[in-house]
Amino acid sequence: MQNTKLELKHILIIIFIIILAIISFVFVVGYIISYVDPKHSITGYSIAISFVGVFATFGGAYLGAKVSGDNSRKLYEYQKNEKNKQIINKLEIAASIKMIKVLNHSNIAKESRLNLYVAPEDNRTYDEIMSSGIMETLDLIDGYANPIIELLEDRGFCCKVKNIANH
Known part of the structure; x- marks a missing residue:
């Protein structure tokens, strides 16, 4: 792979050649016009010089617009990435x-016992059994499933995930 980036010495050489060409152009055109009409040599x-100034003006305008456009594009990409990061953080x-x-819920379930089976010889009342830390099967399942279902049903969550995935 070749390094396509110009080094400083190459840039300075190019600038020197351009300046030398401009000065040569001014002197050659000025000499030719003064040779044709010696009374109006200046x-x-x-x-x-005016001819060179016109091109310098357009060149400067082009360079300014190019730099501004490049900076605008970089800023837009940065802002888009920051917005996506904020959305991802919220999600x-x-x-x-x-x-x-x-x-x-998992910690609560570890401390509880699941009400799957009560022995027939257990003589406690229903209230005594329920107050002794037994968890219903549906409560156990709902404790795990409901937060995940809420997250998946949240339309904003799903739409934001789709938008980020598409970009």
């Missing part, structure tokens, strides 16, 4: 909150 030089926070709910 007019030839001013015409040559991660929303997902983290829902996952914290699942984790909290």
